[in-house]
Amino acid sequence: QSALTQPASVSGSPGQSITISCTGTSSDVGGYNYVSWYQQHPGKAPKLMIYNVSNRPSGVSNRFSGSKSGNTASLTISGLQAEDDGDYYCCSYTSSSTRVFGTGTKVTVL
Amino acid sequence: EVQLLDSGGGLVQPGGSLRLSCAASGFTFSSSAMSWVRQAPGKGLEWVSSITGSGGSTYYADSVKGRFTISRDNSKNTVYLQMNSLRGDDTALYYCARGGLLVDITYWGQGTLVTVSS
Numbered sequence: 001q002s003a004l005t006q007p008a009s010v011s012g013s014p015g016q017s018i019t020i021s022c023t024g025t026s027s028d029v030g031g032y033n034y035v036s037w038y039q040q041h042p043g044k045a046p047k048l049m050i051y052n053v054s055n056r057p058s059g060v061s062n063r064f065s066g067s068k069s070g071n072t073a074s075l076t077i078s079g080l081q082a083e084d085d086g087d088y089y090c091c092s093y094t095s096s097s098t099r100v101f102g103t104g105t106k107v108t109v110l
Numbered sequence: 111e112v113q114l115l116d117s118g119g120g121l122v123q124p125g126g127s128l129r130l131s132c133a134a135s136g137f138t139f140s141s142s143a144m145s146w147v148r149q150a151p152g153k154g155l156e157w158v159s160s161i162t163g164s165g166g167s168t169y170y171a172d173s174v175k176g177r178f179t180i181s182r183d184n185s186k187n188t189v190y191l192q193m194n195s196l197r198g199d200d201t202a203l204y205y206c207a208r209g210g211l212l213v214d215i216t217y218w219g220q221g222t223l224v225t226v227s228s
Contacts, residue, residue, distance in 0.1 A: 001171070001172065003154070034211075034212060034214060036214040036215065038155070038215075040155075045205060045218040045219065045220055045221060046155065046205075046218050047218075048214070048215065048216050048217075051214035051216070052214060057216065089154060089155050091155075091157070091214070091215065093211055093212060097169050097211060098157065098169060098170075098171060098172075098211070099145070099157035099160065099211060099215075100157060101147075101154060101155040101156060101157060102154075103154055104154040104155070
């Protein structure tokens with residue numbers, strides 16, 4: 001199972017919006033609504049930001065939103081803040097009864 | 111409060127074995143699927159294995175199938191990962207996580223480091 005494809009890096013200025021894409025196939029992202037997004041800061045465990053494509057756990061800022069179109073899922077961060085700096089990973093269920101993560105995206109707040 | 115305490119990591123020689131443990135608290139353990147996810151130094155996240163709440167079904171990444179075994183003891187609120195025939199590319203920080211195949215991973219342990227080297 002190949003990793004889902006994410007851009008290596010995305011950057012933006014404070015207050016701006018950015019979108020991170022996560023591209024898979026009809027056997028994973030496109031076939032199921034079990035897509036989640038995680039934020040990871042250096043030396044820390046990942047934190048769930050979005051689950052089931054577009055649902056936000058309690059405690060996660062409403063500046064984070066998720067969506068999906070075809071085989072590509074997206075995470076949008078609006079009103080970018082310095083604390084949003086970090087690595088972001090998508091994750092999907094697959095038709096092989098496995099899970100697969102994305103390649104990861106480093107978000108830099110300029 | 112959900113807590114996952116990973117342990118059991120360490121330095122092991124190639125071909126050796128290690129068993130990781132994860133003690134859970136703060137939720138109904140027996141109703142929760144559990145997973146192990148690893149992260150090699152400086153690399154991304156890799157799903158390793160998942161187990162259903164009852165322990166009746168287990169799932170593995172191709173990279174560990176036949177070498178690793180996930181199990182759980184619901185009386186002890188603990189999930190395990192038995193790792194055999196370890197290789198250098200198994201070197202990673204191993205995270206225990208709440209969630210499985212059809213339930214997105216919601217909580218993560220702090221990770222336990224496994225180093226495979228002679």
